[in-house]
Amino acid sequence: MLRKLFATATAASAAVLVQPAMPAMAGQVWPNLPVGIKNGIAARVGDTVYVGLGSAGTDLYSLNLNNPASGWIKRAPFVGTATNGAAAAASGDTIYVFSGNGKADPAAVAPIIFDTVYAYDTRSDAWRKMNTKTPVGLSGGKAIALSDGQIAIVGGYNKHLFDNYVSGIAGIDKEKNPEVFKNFVNSYMSMKPEDYRWNAKVLSFDPNTGQWGSFGDNPYLPNCDSAIVSQGDNAFTLVGGEIKPGLRTPDVKSVTIRNQTATWQKLPPLPKPTADARQEGVAGAFAGSSGGAILVAGGANFKGAQSNADAGKWFTHDGIAKSWREEVYAFDGRDWKEVGNLPRGLAYGASFSVPNGILIVGGEDKDGAARKEVFLLNWNGRALSVED
Numbered sequence: 001m002l003r004k005l006f007a008t009a010t011a012a013s014a015a016v017l018v019q020p021a022m023p024a025m026a027g028q029v030w031p032n033l034p035v036g037i038k039n040g041i042a043a044r045v046g047d048t049v050y051v052g053l054g055s056a057g058t059d060l061y062s063l064n065l066n067n068p069a070s071g072w073i074k075r076a077p078f079v080g081t082a083t084n085g086a087a088a089a090a091s092g093d094t095i096y097v098f099s100g101n102g103k104a105d106p107a108a109v110a111p112i113i114f115d116t117v118y119a120y121d122t123r124s125d126a127w128r129k130m131n132t133k134t135p136v137g138l139s140g141g142k143a144i145a146l147s148d149g150q151i152a153i154v155g156g157y158n159k160h161l162f163d164n165y166v167s168g169i170a171g172i173d174k175e176k177n178p179e180v181f182k183n184f185v186n187s188y189m190s191m192k193p194e195d196y197r198w199n200a201k202v203l204s205f206d207p208n209t210g211q212w213g214s215f216g217d218n219p220y221l222p223n224c225d226s227a228i229v230s231q232g233d234n235a236f237t238l239v240g241g242e243i244k245p246g247l248r249t250p251d252v253k254s255v256t257i258r259n260q261t262a263t264w265q266k267l268p269p270l271p272k273p274t275a276d277a278r279q280e281g282v283a284g285a286f287a288g289s290s291g292g293a294i295l296v297a298g299g300a301n302f303k304g305a306q307s308n309a310d311a312g313k314w315f316t317h318d319g320i321a322k323s324w325r326e327e328v329y330a331f332d333g334r335d336w337k338e339v340g341n342l343p344r345g346l347a348y349g350a351s352f353s354v355p356n357g358i359l360i361v362g363g364e365d366k367d368g369a370a371r372k373e374v375f376l377l378n379w380n381g382r383a384l385s386v387e388d
Helices: 002-006 159-170 178-189 305-310
Strands: 020-022 041-045 048-052 060-064 072-074 087-091 094-098 117-121 126-129 142-145 151-154 201-206 211-217 227-230 235-239 242-244 252-258 261-267 286-290 293-297 327-331 336-341 350-354 357-361 374-379 384-387
Touching: 041 087, 041 094, 041 350, 048 350, 048 357, 087 151, 142 227, 151 252, 159 178, 211 261, 227 286, 227 350, 235 293, 286 357, 286 374, 293 357, 293 374, 327 374
Parallel strands: 087 142, 286 350
Antiparallel strands: 020 072, 041 048, 048 060, 060 072, 087 094, 094 117, 117 126, 142 151, 151 201, 201 211, 227 235, 235 252, 252 261, 286 293, 293 327, 327 336, 350 357, 357 374, 374 384
């Protein structure tokens, strides 16, 4: 998250041509993106998927799942300030984008978490800013549409605390005042998870009225950058995510919303990777349904952070290099098992459940680069395959 907050939002060209941005290559089923995209938004409307923003600035692209050979089409550019880590969901034919983070002005010293809501009408290819504000910071949160058109949102960083932190960091000359800089960072990063005051409610948003509400409290530590998988009518599963900067969780929870109330159930946690001593949990993982199972793939974590937390060292990732994961896990409703690997360590991209598996779009690699690749993960209950 901190890397996202320090990212400089890039401005996209004002001229937009609605045309294929990149045709499929010969023999390639799933065309690559025209630009690498990480920390962006993803939504599906009918048989069309949309990805953009994040590292793509104000760009938005769509792909027709029934005709992938036609390539990604560039859509109308986002009309707000370029944003990273926004929550997004499609309700009807409209995609709603909540919060995110970035510089409110190119000349700003530090980024902030936004409290804005934007709507993209897929029929008219047009954006508009809605006359409402998010009740809390929702950067790093996850949104999902319900059967009645409402949108449920979980997680989200505390705007006040993060804005103050990144502003404070930007105001300290690290070279001239290394101890001041170090102490400031340590004081923030050494807080316990609950002290970050992330969004601990299941928020509701009504696109028809622009009104906000709540489906109730999250009984567990709130997570940011978790993976989310729709489980049918008004139910979804949350996998992993951060519980504080640098510390992930392996926990998995299912949420069902009935009569305007969210009911939570804890599921078996992600298992230990074959190559590691323990499961650190993952943030920014890809997820979806394939072969009657939930698949979770990739993500990022810090190996050793869990042990530091167990020892009460709450700056859990101090001195630890970030790790981009390759493992793919499958959950059959009873247990998880490790079933294979991604072509490379990857996190913070987009994923969509499609008839033949899970479409993986973009993401960030171990060098921090935004990727263009698009491929399909398929699990048939026995073996995992990757289709370009």
